[in-house]
Amino acid sequence: MIFRVGLIGKGHVGTSLLELFNRKKNLIEKRLKSHIVLTAVFNSKGALINQKGLDPAKIIGNNLKVTKMKEWQENISVIDNISKENFDILIETTPTNVETGEPATTHIFKALNHKIDVITSNKGPLFLYYTQLKSLAEKNMCFLKFDATVACCLPIISIKKLLLGSEITHIKAILNGTSNFILSQMSNNGLNFTSALQYAQKLGYTESDPNLDIHGLDAAGKIVILANELLDWKKTIKDVQIEGISDITLQKIKTASVNGCKIKLISVAKNNELYVKPCLIKPSSLLNLDGNLNGILLQTKHGGPIILIGNGAGSFEAASAIINNLIEIIDNKEHRTENN
């Protein structure tokens, strides 16, 4: 079988994806018995389009000169080109806007309306339109995969189908790596809040608007995604009680440390309630995680607690999550048609 893939967004994640796809294409195709053809790559200024397939190696090599490639089309309308004629699977990696979800939301709705499968690393559309997007995907029998949006290196969304018998009852998690990094710097190195934030910004760990991290909005959006996906809830970010970390002082951290505790920004989905707030974490807790790690505790009814820990951010991590989802979609489609 042949799967034609379109990529929107050529920022950090999109570029890492092209690199990874270039390196792993042969391996993936061998495992899957299918061909994957990259037919379109859109950035903010235009697109590379070739129905016979673009060479990812050339696109990466021509990093600053894609406009010079023969496949380049200037000022092309992205939205007009989202159609089944152009690709079967859309990978959406434009920058996140958590207030409007745009432009990704429009892209994803259009793709699903055209029965194109979608993989996205963009949290905005899911923070705001989770229920509508899932319903549309289900109605049109499309895949909508987004493991890269929460704790990106962990397959925390797709793992659901492996745990249906264990029955997840509630979730407790560290979902914002930046807050965790800031709190760890304060706790371990004695930096005050402002210095720790500046250090995180210097290392490129914060969102372009760091308020999303420190005021708890990013964590709130992610716990909504997890609750909806893993617990079958139907919540939006408006249902989350949110308290960020901007009021955490060195004094509070010192007071907590008297008992060996640390302060962590914890997200919880339990008893039909959602909250994000700084909590005291005991040294023996499995969520006593430092640095910019993410950790997710899934409490199950029959299998005890299950904890997943990994890097919460990074363009290669996100790209690898996208590749995982791509393989999963194609693997499923192969099986579905295998017996036809």
Added chain:
Amino acid sequence: MIFRVGLIGKGHVGTSLLELFNRKKNLIEKRLKSHIVLTAVFNSKGALINQKGLDPAKIIGNNLKVTKMKEWQENISVIDNISKENFDILIETTPTNVETGEPATTHIFKALNHKIDVITSNKGPLFLYYTQLKSLAEKNMCFLKFDATVACCLPIISIKKLLLGSEITHIKAILNGTSNFILSQMSNNGLNFTSALQYAQKLGYTESDPNLDIHGLDAAGKIVILANELLDWKKTIKDVQIEGISDITLQKIKTASVNGCKIKLISVAKNNELYVKPCLIKPSSLLNLDGNLNGILLQTKHGGPIILIGNGAGSFEAASAIINNLIEIIDNKEHRTENN
């Protein structure tokens, strides 16, 4: 669709499975759109057999009196009754024998030869005949699922297909909960090795032969399963360098603790080599886990380290892992025939 299930073994895991199946049958069937019919339950003295379906509630209720049920057949040959006429999916939960793998090995080979899908919680056959069993399952296009055999509450086997893009390169893990419990008791409560072992036995945490736990054989078998499954190796337990915990003294533990370290029985699959041995673990390590927890660190090439932590044992945990596998098999089969 209708799926007929046969269960061999009515010990702790088998009984927990019947309980869980009884509680969750309606929910599972609703999600799957299929009917699951339990047509046979074998124990060491005979079997309950009914092609129209056995009622798990009655079997649990009649715990000591299954021999009085109308479906009871005395002294029935298990092996003669493993056939496609009797069931489509076999669940094998007989007690583990790591030296011969029997009787489970014979049961599983026969089932796969008859193109019956298999789910097992029995480690023996996989410790000894992993490659042969996997080849046969593949040749006959059967599912062979065994998440319950390693860190039973974690979907550590099935997670592989969610991480193909991340590319797992090596594994480091705590795979034997009993050893971990003993070392934790020595480290945290000052018990000597013999007392800690006796305490573990008293709580029912050890294998019937505790040597398997303390001499590292159980951990060795499990790292073989993980390496073969997740890294595509072809190893047996003979390829593992094994050192158990029976030489660990309180003095060694005290010496380690000077630097805040603990001693843990660690299993490693790396650079084509397998070993199990007591290792110094720093307090900041993500494998600094106490009690009878299992923890598995999957180092990936593109997604950083991914750590899974959960209970390593427990009959309900194993039963829920079996149910997870059952749902996965049926879900896959539904999809495969959906478009026919």
